[in-house]
Amino acid sequence: MGESYGGLPPGASMEAVARFLAGLRGSSAWPASPASAESFGLPERRPAAVVDADPLEEVAEGGLAVPGVPEPGFAAFLDGIQRSVVLPGGPHGVPLVYGTVAAAIRRRRDDRVLETWGGGAIVRHSLYAPVARADRGVLGQAGAAGLDVVDTAAEGAHPHEVLSAALDAIHRARGAVEAELATRWCARETALLYVDGGIAGLGEPASSDRAVGVVKSHRTVYGGQAAMNAAFAMAAGQRTHAFTVEGRGRASVASWYLRLHAGDGTDPFGGIVRVEVASGAFTSERADSVSRWILAERSPVALPDPRWRVMPYGIRAVEEYLRAAVPR
Amino acid sequence: MAAILGHVVATERRPNTPHEFHFWTALDAPVGIGTIVRVEGTDAVAGHVPQVYGVVVEGFSYSDLETPLHDVLGADGSPERAMRVPTRRTEIRLYTAAVLRHVPDEPLQPVALGGVYLADDADVAVALRMDRYTQGEAPTGIPIGLYRAGATASPIYLDADFLLGPEAAHLNITGVSGLATKTSAVEWLLASVFAHFPSAKGSVAALCFNVKGPDLCFLDQPAERLDGSDLDLYARLGVPARPFAGVEYFAPYTARGHTLNTLRSHDALSHNVHPLRWGLGEVLQHVEVLLNKDDVDAKADALIEFIRERIVGQEFRDPLLGADAHRVQTFSDLDQWFRGVLRAMEERNQDSWRTHHVATIRKVRNRLSNISTRCRGLVADDGLASDLPWGQFRDRGVYVVDVANLEEDAQDLIFARIITKLRELMEKRALGVDHLVVFVDELNKYAPSDGADTYVRKMLLDIAERGRYLGLVLFAAQQFRSQVHRRVVGNSGTALYGRMDVDELATPGYSTLAPATRARLSTLDKGELMVRHPHFAHPVFVRFPRPAVLSGREGVERFPAAGEPTLEEAIVRSLRQLDKAVTLEWVKDAIALAEEDEVLRARNRTLQVRPDDVKAFFRAQLRRRVHAEPAAPRPRPVIRSSPGDDPYAF
């Protein structure tokens, strides 16, 4: 993957790269604030769904109290970000998307201050385009300048379809750097890593007892109607019974819902996260311990982030770090 | 090379300029308000990587918390829980520094986003431009104190050329009572000046007005307590931790006249205490000092001028006064003269004489005879003056004039005459030394910013504005700088600040200081000072040692002031300075038949003349008086013999 661009200084800002590309295309009319692919508001390609799952514990109708006092158990936090810039209207209406993905782990020192683990963030920049249909001249020169070109192989004629494909590819690239970092952690460290998002798709870490995944979004609800009902019934600090989550091409992991905060009255999932741990060593006691550790991360709060009810401060700190460390 | 301490940052909203920059440090960095740092430039300009030196003037700390409410929320309202959070919020220590110096000086650019290092000894010297005057052929550095930060402890030097002239001069020190160590700082600095004043620049002495209690009464006695840390400072700054060697004290008599009006009256310390006593001639030169407050108009002025020019100290003849010549030497002579004039005018029914109206003559007589009453103890009726050693000031000498217990009039007269005299002599280069430091404590009393334009204030202003060309340098102290006349403080090249009063800090004079610097000033420890000096682009903080002299408070305990003695005791004490064989018995016998006035006069005369045979001289004075001046009636007019006729004069 490209981390230097020949004609461009390594680590050049996204805007600098975008201008460089605009130059290649001979386009002097460059928008004052270039748009990101995310800003087009393209529809989610994944439909919302409730899927069944095999219970790992006795199915409960409501929330299960997590015994004991919340206590910190995580040593580090992993998160990733992605960014994109759209280069509008090529000769055939095929947009190019320049994307950056990055991930970092911030470890908690003994004095409770976070520091970046493993020498910094992993940052990847690529140019996303359907190679067969894009402006070959530009792609050729971009490649020559050292830019990594990813073929999204998009087929639809609509430019939005091209953008959607690019976004999917960027999303996958982000998952890849997260997985890379999580794998490194599990290989080198013995302490527990808090992963923002699931661990099922991370490869090795999905079966490691050193990583816990915490999922904030609930486009797919696992465990069927029973788990969902139980989840909605939970009070803050309670969890649901655990179940096995299996997905296409993913490892199977043990999972359960946990309510960090009372709902806000509008979003039924407000304050609820879904936890993923390796299924190999699953016990109810482990579900309780992991739940206690997660609950302990409710303070300090991640405000002013709007996702503060489901996002610990440690993850916000990783995001802030990545925002500061990755040039825009 | 030293470890990096911080990193310079700048934002559009808070940019760096050529005179100010911002940097952040680790949470445990040894940086505080007043710390001197060096910034290493990032890019060479004209072949040089610029180095910028600065002093920290402000500090900020904040976290990623957007509102304090979020912390409350996260801790569920429990401060205890807030302390136990598993992760500490990201926190910043952000400092603002004022630029002290750019190397090279040109081009003057905003500070680069470089690494920040704690200044070491050499850096401090460069930062404060001390390298220009502490090194080379003729160094002129005068240590003022030690600057400390982290492991650095660097001596800070003032430039003698800018402290004692000719480039700039004068020193002013401000701070609250008791904690600011103002008097102590001046004592220390005098010792430092005496130890380091370059010989190429000639001799230097100090004249100190003791204006408060026993403050400066024991400058020749060793301090009771100097800690190891004080001694270290003396050693590090190269100043001997010794009291002053050549100190002379001067004080007028008390109103009763038995003894000198000073708290330095212990027998063991009397050897260098001298009376300050002025006769008509001395007083008349400065009579405006005391009269300008009253209703003295041009007419009265003219008469005074006439008396000064034509009467005092010379033979005066006028048909009005008959054939005899008048010779006015003393206040009592003058009064006799006035009496004669007025009586003669009355007898001839004349209401003016030599253009002076009788009312004016009466008024002036009144005012002048008043002076000897108002300044009793200082003003001699009898013309026997005892003064400072004009013309014979010695190198490294300290001359203390004790005015602490005097009435305002006497103080004014003393200030006015001494300062005028110093000016005169320094102008003629005839004082005996090339440079003289005049120390005036409680300056807000003597040169206040408001109130009448007094003679004393004029004199102080005059030193402040013109003294540096003459080698006459004012060291002044006061609690509230804002209450001192602007031009007096404005002319001091060097300013020291001890612990400051917050109300004083709120006055406009301090608005250029950053709030944190002001806050530090209001909490300074004893022995800490902020120093402003022409070479320093921004003030720096230093520590100085306790003075090596006995403090006033301890002094009066160790050497309690003698009580107001009986006449006999007073005479014994005085004469024993000249002759140890004088006993109380002898004095009692000698003065048995004399009036108190006569006795005091005889004593004064003896002290002035310092004869070889003290006893004989003293007795002779009494005899002469007793025989020469039978009680009553006095012959009119009395024409007294001049001291030149005195058989005992030498």
Ligand SMILES: Nc1ncnc2c1ncn2[C@@H]1O[C@H](COP(=O)(O)OP(=O)(O)OP(=O)(O)O)[C@@H](O)[C@H]1O
């Ligand atoms: N360098 C020093 N370190 C520590 N203490 C000191 C130092 N110098 C003086 N002091 C102490 O501080 C006290 C006050 O000192 P000083 O009399 O000089 O203050 P000041 O400002 O002149 O007070 P005031 O306004 O009352 O005249 C004294 O008790 C003295 O012992």
Ligand SMILES: [Mg+2]
């Ligand atoms: Mg004092």
